[in-house]
Amino acid sequence: MKNLVANTDIRDRHAELAQRLNSYSKQYYIFDNPSISDAEYDAIYNELLALEKEFPQLQSKESPSQKVGGVDAKRFKKAIHTVPMLSLENAYSETDISDFIERVRKISGIEGVIEFVLEPKLDGLSASILYKEGELVSAATRGDGFIGEDVTQNILTIGNVPKKVMNFSGEVRGEVVMQKADFLELNEQRRLNGEKLFANPRNAAAGSLRQLDPAITASRKLTFFAYSIIADSQMRENSRSTTVSDFSITLSTQLAVLQALQDLGFAVSDKVVVCKDQSEAFEFYKKIEKQRAELEYDIDGIVYKVNDLSIQRKLGSSAKFPRHSIAYKFSAEKAQSMVLDIVAQVGRTGNITPVAELAPVSIGGVVVSRATLHNKDELARRDIRVGDRVVLQRAGDVIPQIMYPILEERSSGSIPFCFPTTCPCCGSVLLEEKDEAAIKCININCEAQLVEKLIHFVSRQAFNIDGLGERGIRFLYEKGVIKSSSDIFRIEKQRGFLESVDGWGKQSVENLVKSINAARMITLDRFIYALGIPRIGTAMSKLIANFFKSYNNFLESAANRRGDELCQVKGVGVSVANDFNRFFANESNLKITRELGGDENGAKGIVTIIDVESTEKKGLFSGQSIVFTGSIEKFSRDAAKEFVERFGGKAASSVSAKTFLVVAGKNAGQKLDQARKLGIRVISEEDFLEIIGDADRGFSDAKNGLAFE
Numbered sequence: 001m002k003n004l005v006a007n008t009d010i011r012d013r014h015a016e017l018a019q020r021l022n023s024y025s026k027q028y029y030i031f032d033n034p035s036i037s038d039a040e041y042d043a044i045y046n047e048l049l050a051l052e053k054e055f056p057q058l059q060s061k062e063s064p065s066q067k068v069g070g071v072d073a074k075r076f077k078k079a080i081h082t083v084p085m086l087s088l089e090n091a092y093s094e095t096d097i098s099d100f101i102e103r104v105r106k107i108s109g110i111e112g113v114i115e116f117v118l119e120p121k122l123d124g125l126s127a128s129i130l131y132k133e134g135e136l137v138s139a140a141t142r143g144d145g146f147i148g149e150d151v152t153q154n155i156l157t158i159g160n161v162p163k164k165v166m167n168f169s170g171e172v173r174g175e176v177v178m179q180k181a182d183f184l185e186l187n188e189q190r191r192l193n194g195e196k197l198f199a200n201p202r203n204a205a206a207g208s209l210r211q212l213d214p215a216i217t218a219s220r221k222l223t224f225f226a227y228s229i230i231a232d233s234q235m236r237e238n239s240r241s242t243t244v245s246d247f248s249i250t251l252s253t254q255l256a257v258l259q260a261l262q263d264l265g266f267a268v269s270d271k272v273v274v275c276k277d278q279s280e281a282f283e284f285y286k287k288i289e290k291q292r293a294e295l296e297y298d299i300d301g302i303v304y305k306v307n308d309l310s311i312q313r314k315l316g317s318s319a320k321f322p323r324h325s326i327a328y329k330f331s332a333e334k335a336q337s338m339v340l341d342i343v344a345q346v347g348r349t350g351n352i353t354p355v356a357e358l359a360p361v362s363i364g365g366v367v368v369s370r371a372t373l374h375n376k377d378e379l380a381r382r383d384i385r386v387g388d389r390v391v392l393q394r395a396g397d398v399i400p401q402i403m404y405p406i407l408e409e410r411s412s413g414s415i416p417f418c419f420p421t422t423c424p425c426c427g428s429v430l431l432e433e434k435d436e437a438a439i440k441c442i443n444i445n446c447e448a449q450l451v452e453k454l455i456h457f458v459s460r461q462a463f464n465i466d467g468l469g470e471r472g473i474r475f476l477y478e479k480g481v482i483k484s485s486s487d488i489f490r491i492e493k494q495r496g497f498l499e500s501v502d503g504w505g506k507q508s509v510e511n512l513v514k515s516i517n518a519a520r521m522i523t524l525d526r527f528i529y530a531l532g533i534p535r536i537g538t539a540m541s542k543l544i545a546n547f548f549k550s551y552n553n554f555l556e557s558a559a560n561r562r563g564d565e566l567c568q569v570k571g572v573g574v575s576v577a578n579d580f581n582r583f584f585a586n587e588s589n590l591k592i593t594r595e596l597g598g599d600e601n602g603a604k605g606i607v608t609i610i611d612v613e614s615t616e617k618k619g620l621f622s623g624q625s626i627v628f629t630g631s632i633e634k635f636s637r638d639a640a641k642e643f644v645e646r647f648g649g650k651a652a653s654s655v656s657a658k659t660f661l662v663v664a665g666k667n668a669g670q671k672l673d674q675a676r677k678l679g680i681r682v683i684s685e686e687d688f689l690e691i692i693g694d695a696d697r698g699f700s701d702a703k704n705g706l707a708f709e
């Protein structure tokens with residue numbers, strides 16, 4: 001007979017356990033930073049289950065036994081590594097490396113030259129992917145090296161992980177990373193949604209891969225770089241598995257492994273060298289350390305690996321590390337600086353962000369002079385003050401972060417920062433909403449917001465106007481040349497005036513006009529993103545564009561404030577729908593949208609929007625390679641590449657017999673000659689625009705080989 005009434009002590013204990021479990025789970029799933037061990041978690045969880053078994057009324061919907069931190073309480077299935085996933089020993093100096101090489105010599109007994117392969121140490125999380133006869137059968141995280149988590153479904157969502165690899169059987173190991181640009185984009189989206197930000201790309205990659213719902217992983221952009229193959233024979237030595245082909249038997253060096261991985265279709269780092277002597281290796285280390293900030297992904301050192309796999313085997317491993325490899329870490333990127341001022345910055349949606357202005361300081365080769373303090377609550381919690389000396393860190397290489405103020409050095413007269421109550425730009429009273437961290441300026445005519453909107457409009461993920469960034473926009477706005485985003489496309493009218501402005505010659509105006517004209521064509525998702533609707537970042541814009549399919553549908557919904565229909569889309573919530581409606585309730589936003597994209601009565605807009613339907617339907621260039629040559633004026637090379645890819649093709653740089661089509665601009669030279677010689681179709685850039693702008697004609701005719709005559 002079950003106990004129906006739990007006394008207060010029991011209820012309190014249950015509540016305490018529930019609260020602790022929820023917090024641990026959040027750390028584990030959302031911030032990817034487990035605060036206790038699995039065993040401790042299980043013990044607390046079991047106590048909670050025992051209480052609920054005895055007092056079933058405690059088992060509410062909110063109980064961690066039903067859901068934990070918004071996800072199912074169960075964790076991942078365990079995956080055993082038949083060959084353990086070891087870790088790498090760290091080196092911090094050239095002496096450490098010399099010692100390592102000495103050790104390698106001693107144990108291997110080799111006196112002559114030993115080759116090393118040097119690879120970047122990617123800063124993500126390692127994963128092991130198992131293939132059987134060419135099929136991806138399972139994938140796991142490293143875990144403690146012996147037992148990891150089964151993340152097969154999540155790995156399957158990573159675009160660049162080959163799902164089929166000829167008839168290969170064995171395990172491929174590598175690093176799952178989030179590229180810096182994807183990380184920044186994800187955090188921007190999370191900021192718009194009022195969600196907690198990831199501290200760095202590594203945490204974001206780990207948090208994204210270790211999701212119980214693979215749909216969430218799929219919505220994040222992850223990249224896999226492979227660095228080793230565990231052959232079937234090795235796996236057999238460690239287990240009783242009997243699989244057929246043994247791929248790696250023919251591979252005798254680490255370099256050959258990387259080559260083989262590439263041939264199988266895996267991405268491998270392109271920053272790899274083989275070194276025979278130490279000074280060459282140190283040069284490489286220094287070169288990559290310098291490039292570090294500019295790389296697309298984070299790295300935190302250089303891995304030295306003995307190239308010859310037979311020597312590797314001879315060296316073997318200790319319990320924790322292989323003896324053939326070592327990671328020469330880059331020095332930690334920390335620095336100190338002084339907070340000169342704290343300013344309240346107005347964002348494009350009116351959110352006020354406190355930003356610390358710092359005495360410029362170089363961290364890892366990049367000069368930092370500003371750091372965000374996130375929001376009012378965060379600033380109050382961390383109590384960073386003007387005049388403080390602070391320790392800075394470049395979080396995972398990307399964003400400068402203030403770690404903490406050095407309290408011992410704080411001057412006695414220092415006072416906490418007083419958050420403004422009015423907008424620093426327009427003076428309107430700021431709105432502080434109850435459950436939101438953000439404090440807002442809600443004046444839609446606030447100039448700071450208008451300028452931020454314009455900067456957003458031309459940014460890389462939006463109209464991507466080459467050569468027109470923040471500085472250019474501020475300048476054009478101050479000069480009164482542009483007031484709204486549609487003015488950007490009318491800039492030609494201001495040619496005369498611009499040419500007369502100090503510092504602007506004929507040529508720079510010409511370049512500006514050219515790059516603006518080159519950006520007149522845009523896909524629907526980028527267009528939606530460019531409008532700058534609160535909460536609608538790049539990922540959300542894609543969902544919305546896929547839902548509406550065409551600009552006309554989008555406009556109709558916007559003009560009639562039917563944002564609620566967006567709630568049908570998985571991943572779009574009521575708050576997005578509300579923001580959509582609120583945005584278009586503002587007549588001037590609707591007016592600008594119509595000016596840009598055209599109106600409901602068929603009046604043409606000043607830009608061309610490529611509907612989703614047409615791009616989806618058309619395999620216009622399916623599997624074909626297209627070469628652009630000469631000076632193309634109507635669109636940028638990046639846009640050309642993007643469109644070709646959207647239509648299923650590939651933009652190539654050289655003309656061969658396999659080239660499908662050559663688009664030739666003015667002054668095309670050798671490539672054009674080559675195309676003519678090979679009898680490849682050549683079209684003008686205007687033809688190209690017409691074809692991709694006019695979806696239906698382009699599709700059927702191109703398929704029949706008629707469109708380009």
Ligand code: IVH
Binds near residue numbers: 142
């Ligand atoms: S080789 C014995 N190569 O570093 C493990 N590891 O600290 C040998 N890592 O768990 C792995 N880049 O996640 C190797 N080019 C690279 C690497 C790399 C990053 C990671 C890997 C490993 C950790 C060890």
